Amino acid sequence: MTAVAARPRAAMSEQALAELKALLGDRLSTAAAVREQHGKDESYHAVEAPDAVAFALSTEEVSAVVKVCARHKLPVVPFGTGTSLEGGVGALAGGVCIDVSGMKEVLRVSTDDLDVTVQAGVTRKQLNEHLRDTGLFFPIDPGADASLGGMSATRASGTNAVRYGTMRENVLGLTVVLADGRIIRTGGRARKSAAGYDLTRLFVGSEGTLGVITEVTLRLYGIPEAISSAVCAFTDIRGAVDTVIQTIQAGIPVARIELLDEVQMGAVNRYSKLSYAEAPTLFFEFHGTSAGVQEQAEMVSALAAENGGMDFQWATRAEERNALWTARHNAYYAALALRPGSRGWPTDVCVPISRLADCIIETKRDLAQSTLLAPLVGHVGDGNFHLVYVIDPDRPEEMAEAKRLNDRMVDRALAMGGTCTGEHGVGYGKIEFLAKEAGNAYAVMGELKRAFDPDNLMNPGKVVRL
Structure with a gap:
């Protein structure tokens, strides 16, 4: 099935490429094989390759890359492990894929508070291996050894959801890079809060259309x-x-x-x-x-x-x-x-x-x-x-x-x-169904998208089509 273009595809300028190269060196790739690998998920959807792949290692690097893309009006597509199922990683309008799979650090574990903060590229199996000697585990299990940033972005669940809930119930806070490169932190480690808008829940399930998730704070549970x-x-x-x-x-x-x-x-x-x-x-x-x-x-x-x-x-x-x-x-x-x-x-x-x-x-x-x-x-x-x-x-x-x-x-x-x-998310494979399901609320989703991403650069063509 051929993707519907999210916006006109424009070639990356030499200036933009040079700025990204200066930031990342060899961790920016324009090789055809690498680009094709990052333009495809596990489903039947056709390859939609980005123009370049940026392998980021920190929130600050993600922010720097996004700022370059914002200046040059280049689309940004976040990438974890590529295990999504509705075309969520296809670069429908080209641009830069930001691969966070190298962001593998478990930043903090609190056994007393039953929570953990990880970089977005940490996978669920890696986290549980890290926790093995603590008597704790993270239960959300979608089957694939997906990245926890990607699982948050798609509001993943899995076989344990009937008892432990989905990512919606288990993400306590996020670090997110917005479309203009600003870094924000949402939520916190308190188990309840009545303070302000619940931005954490807004980004959980947004599939990279509102920002790039770079760190995640999660609930943990005692091993039965x-x-x-x-x-x-x-x-x-x-x-x-x-x-x-x-x-x-x-x-x-x-x-x-x-x-x-x-x-x-x-x-x-x-x-x-x-x-x-x-x-x-x-x-x-x-x-x-x-x-x-x-x-x-x-x-x-x-x-x-x-x-x-x-x-x-x-x-x-x-x-x-x-x-x-x-x-x-x-x-x-x-x-x-x-x-x-x-x-x-x-x-x-x-x-x-x-x-x-x-x-x-x-x-x-x-x-x-x-x-x-x-x-x-x-x-x-x-x-x-x-x-x-x-x-x-x-x-x-x-x-x-x-x-x-x-x-x-x-x-x-x-x-x-x-x-x-x-569980699978919307990507671009189920946009029409989401519009039917949401009714008038679908237009409100579009208004939120424009507020966060006025130039439609963040994973364009997914979830809501502007």
């Missing part, structure tokens, strides 16, 4: 005394989803509930060399004291049995749990392996938990009537599920069918009081 995981197959998908709904409504504090349909389970078995039933399946994880985990497991097991669930298969040892959740996190690649040489069109929606079964079953009915292969997975504990259309982007009829199915799924979710994306 006991952790147990389980797998349970069901005779049909409604039984699986009804178990989820009843678990949430009963207030059982499960840490993770993941749904994989029969197609995805077959793919996971082959890709990760497992032998689970190829049926609609729930992956559970329980956190707490030994007694609490046992009580949670017994309650959920009883609910599952009432809804057609088969015997629970338990994974209590760390290596068993890791194998189980690694297989879940590799579901995207397992889906692509069903059709070698294919590309993925990943998409997601989120609906109120009471409408989850209806939304999934109607979506599955559409898929049954289509020729496309599209495994389904979901963070169903919070009403969020995903499809990946396994397609050949060079076949227009497949692209058209994927678009038709995706449009129907998103419209269905919106009609049920849901959202066009629970």
